[in-house]
Amino acid sequence: ALALSMSRATDGSKWRFLEHKGPVLAPPYEPLPGHVRFFYDGKPMKLSAAAEEVATFFAKMLDHEYTTKDIFRKNFYKDWRKEMTSEEKSKITDLTKCNFTEMSEYFKAQSEARKQMSKEEKLKIREENERILQEYGFCVMDNHKERIGNFRIEPPGLFRGRGDHPKMGMLKRRIRPEDIIINCSKDSKHPKPPQGTRWKEVRHDNKVTWLVSWTENIQGSIKYIMLNPSSRIKGEKDWQKYETARRLKKCVDRLRAQYRDDWKSKEMRIRQRAVALYFIDKLALRAGNEKEEGETADTVGCCSLRVEHIKLYPKMDDQEYVVEFDFLGKDSIRYYNKMPVEKRVFKNLQLFLENKQPEDDLFDRLNTSILNKHLQELMDGLTAKVFRTYNASITLQQQLKELTSPEESIPAKILSYNRANRAVAILCNHQRAPPKTFEKSMQNLQTKIDEKQKQLSTARKQLKGAKTEHKIGGLLEEQLMNLQMQATDREENKQIALGTSKLNYLDPRISVAWVKKWDVPIEKIYNKTQREKFAWAIDMAEEDYEF
DNA sequence: CGACCGACTTGTGTGGAGAATG
DNA sequence: CATTCTCCACACAAGTCGGTCG
Numbered sequence: 001a002l003a004l005s006m007s008r009a010t011d012g013s014k015w016r017f018l019e020h021k022g023p024v025l026a027p028p029y030e031p032l033p034g035h036v037r038f039f040y041d042g043k044p045m046k047l048s049a050a051a052e053e054v055a056t057f058f059a060k061m062l063d064h065e066y067t068t069k070d071i072f073r074k075n076f077y078k079d080w081r082k083e084m085t086s087e088e089k090s091k092i093t094d095l096t097k098c099n100f101t102e103m104s105e106y107f108k109a110q111s112e113a114r115k116q117m118s119k120e121e122k123l124k125i126r127e128e129n130e131r132i133l134q135e136y137g138f139c140v141m142d143n144h145k146e147r148i149g150n151f152r153i154e155p156p157g158l159f160r161g162r163g164d165h166p167k168m169g170m171l172k173r174r175i176r177p178e179d180i181i182i183n184c185s186k187d188s189k190h191p192k193p194p195q196g197t198r199w200k201e202v203r204h205d206n207k208v209t210w211l212v213s214w215t216e217n218i219q220g221s222i223k224y225i226m227l228n229p230s231s232r233i234k235g236e237k238d239w240q241k242y243e244t245a246r247r248l249k250k251c252v253d254r255l256r257a258q259y260r261d262d263w264k265s266k267e268m269r270i271r272q273r274a275v276a277l278y279f280i281d282k283l284a285l286r287a288g289n290e291k292e293e294g295e296t297a298d299t300v301g302c303c304s305l306r307v308e309h310i311k312l313y314p315k316m317d318d319q320e321y322v323v324e325f326d327f328l329g330k331d332s333i334r335y336y337n338k339m340p341v342e343k344r345v346f347k348n349l350q351l352f353l354e355n356k357q358p359e360d361d362l363f364d365r366l367n368t369s370i371l372n373k374h375l376q377e378l379m380d381g382l383t384a385k386v387f388r389t390y391n392a393s394i395t396l397q398q399q400l401k402e403l404t405s406p407e408e409s410i411p412a413k414i415l416s417y418n419r420a421n422r423a424v425a426i427l428c429n430h431q432r433a434p435p436k437t438f439e440k441s442m443q444n445l446q447t448k449i450d451e452k453q454k455q456l457s458t459a460r461k462q463l464k465g466a467k468t469e470h471k472i473g474g475l476l477e478e479q480l481m482n483l484q485m486q487a488t489d490r491e492e493n494k495q496i497a498l499g500t501s502k503l504n505y506l507d508p509r510i511s512v513a514w515v516k517k518w519d520v521p522i523e524k525i526y527n528k529t530q531r532e533k534f535a536w537a538i539d540m541a542e543e544d545y546e547f
Numbered sequence: 548c549g550a551c552c553g554a555c556t557t558g559t560g561t562g563g564a565g566a567a568t569g
Numbered sequence: 570c571a572t573t574c575t576c577c578a579c580a581c582a583a584g585t586c587g588g589t590c591g
Contacts, residue, residue: 115563126564154581162559162582208554216581222553223581237555286557287585292550296583330584331558369549372586385556385585432559441574497559504557527577 013206014233018184020139020148022191022199023212023225024132026155026174029053036106039099040092050083054171057158059103066160072169076158079171139211139227140188147228148211153180159218163297163332167218179214209233219295230532239536242507244381245389246547251379252390256281258378263344269365273374275348276302276363280387283337284427286330287368287384299328302384303368308358312349321346335429392424392505397547399423400514411482414524415489417514422492424501432497445487452480508534509541516543 031052037044038055047055058067058076066072077095084092092098117125136151156174159167177197184190186204193199200214212225227233248255259281262274279285280302288301300309309327316322319340329335341349352362368384375382399420404413459476508526512534515522526534 122564150580152580160582165582210554213553219582220552221583224554226555241556289585291584299583301584331582333559367549368586383586430558437574444574500558529578 014209015141015206016185017143017188018139018141018206018211019188020184020191020211021136022182022193023180024136024152025177025194026153029174032056032103032106037102039102041094041097042099045091048083048085048088051080051085051088053156054080054083055098055100056103056107057156057171059100060107061158061160062100062104066168069168071166072158072160075167075169076171079169083171141227141231141233144232146231146233149226149228151212151225153212153214154216154223161297163299163328165297166294167296170218173217175214181213183208183211183213228532230529230535235533235536238533241389242393242509242547244386245393245507248379248382248386248390249394249547252281255378260344263348269370271348272352272363272366273371275345275352276366276371277375278341278345280384281391283325283339284388284391284429285335286388287371289368297328297332299330299332301329301368303363303366303371305362306358307353307356307360307362310349310362312346312353314346323349329429333429333431388428389505392428392501393507393510393547395424395427396420396506397510400510404514404518406518409478409481410520410524411485413518413520415485417511417520417525418489418498419492421498421502421506422496424506425496425498428501428505430497430500431495434494438494442487442490445483445490449480449483449487452476452483502530503533507547508537509545510547512537512541513543513545516541 029049031049038047038052039045058080061067067076073095081089081092137148138145139148140146153175154172157172159165159170159172161168177193178200180193180199182191182199182202183205184202185206190202191199210224210226213222215221216223229235229238255277259274259277262270263278265271265274280287286301288304290304291299300306305327309325311324311326313322313324314320316338321343322338322340323346325335325337325339327335349362352364356364372383375384375386400417403416403419405416408416455476511525512522514520515525522531522538531538
């Protein structure tokens with residue numbers, strides 16, 4: 001299998017045969033019933049279908065804070081006007097005079113009604129969804145029937161980027177068949193466009209893995225329909241990724257020695273490269289490509305760090321040479337960290353900061369392309385992101401070794417596993433907003449624990465001397481322990497998201513080996529989807545697997 | 548080079564199904 | 570049996586990185 005996948009990689013073709021049914025298009029717009037009105041300046045006003053549709057997008061978001069934001073409103077209003085008839089355009093001149101509440105109430109009622117539907121109605125919908133899944137959700141790639149990832153075209157709506165996005169509120173336009181490129185093999189049954197329409201193009205490019213693509217109008221980027229993570233093509237790629245990270249493991253000592261040496265280089269660009277690489281390695285920062293200003297939220301990664309994102313403290317409390325990081329990374333998630341660094345790194349950073357303004361680049365002689373070219377020379381296939389994969393996986397393996405005690409119960413082992421996973425999530429800065437119901441659910445759990453404690457103490461009193469004491473007391477004790485561990489796990493997980501690292505950074509063979517070694521049911525670690533995605537690893541890894 | 552594009556991976560938030568609970 | 574809670578699948582945004590072109 002390895003040889004086969006390698007040969008596939010070398011000739012560049014990803015498949016020989018590809019057949020699918022094409023995408024599921026967004027349902028057409030259904031005009032509002034007559035009694036649901038839009039008001040302008042206090043008076044009801046009937047909108048054209050096109051203008052009404054865009055208005056409904058806004059109405060559906062009325063409860064969100066961002067509809068109050070200036071940029072959102074400005075962008076929405078500008079794009080909305082483009083959909084209006086000239087008459088509407090001349091009438092509607094001020095967004096603050098627009099009243100969408102009746103529309104908003106209507107949609108709320110609709111969703112309420114959906115919840116109240118009878119079992120039969122819900123079943124009917126489920127069956128229809130299942131039918132669509134069966135028809136459009138699978139394709140044939142080479143000799144396999146494979147699950148498709150996202151076979152639905154994204155419906156129109158208002159764009160809501162993350163963080164302070166300059167384009168929030170813009171209209172994401174409806175995608176028509178004429179916008180869509182189909183990719184499949186020549187000798188397959190081509191997907192049919194809906195009656196009376198045609199695809200933009202049907203091509204047969206087996207150097208790529210996507211089945212359908214279209215260009216989105218907000219950033220002008222291309223969107224794709226690709227296979228599900230459980231597919232052969234994704235699985236092999238994933239496996240390859242971890243093999244690259246394992247190769248890094250073999251030479252990481254050499255690379256670390258090298259960049260430490262480069263801290264002393266005569267050349268500025270080499271010093272910058274070496275300090276950046278140190279951050280990427282030590283802090284698991286992302287590479288940090290440049291971004292076009294005004295097109296996206298202002299976020300950075302390692303190479304795009306600016307002077308304003310770090311602070312240097314020669315002394316802080318009892319530590320020397322502390323660097324404080326404070327910046328917005330991917331998805332505008334804040335990265336905040338204080339790290340003591342070696343004197344040489346500190347001196348270099350001082351040098352990089354000389355004569356610069358806060359908004360200047362910290363590494364002005366470096367970008368991701370330069371860095372990756374350098375890495376490529378150090379190891380075949382090495383790029384900045386491999387460090388994240390490597391450090392995440394090696395951390396999991398080390399933490400599992402350190403935290404798992406042979407004699408502890410299965411729930412205790414799972415807590416240990418989650419703690420190891422948590423160490424990685426913290427390294428990678430995978431945060432989440434604490435769930436809205438967090439406090440409540442912690443309270444509920446605490447109530448359960450208290451009850452269990454009471455049960456245990458009454459049981460102890462009543463059963464004094466009885467020969468079942470040991471058995472029942474033991475059971476209750478175990479239940480109590482499990483609840484307490486659940487509470488600990490949940491508390492520690494309050495602001496940490498484990499999913500991303502589990503799915504994208506942790507070599508699944510480490511986890512598979514661990515469950516095999518300790519006889520932990522794999523279902524406790526991976527749910528059904530995850531087991532499907534990692535089927536290759538579950539097949540492959542034995543308990544002695546070493547990353 | 549550097550801008551731009553294309554293909555692919557990584558990331559968070561959410562809605563709804565199904566489990567748990569009263 | 571209705572209500573609440575939990576977790577998963579999904580949506581889709583936002584990264585990385587390599588290639589091409591002028």
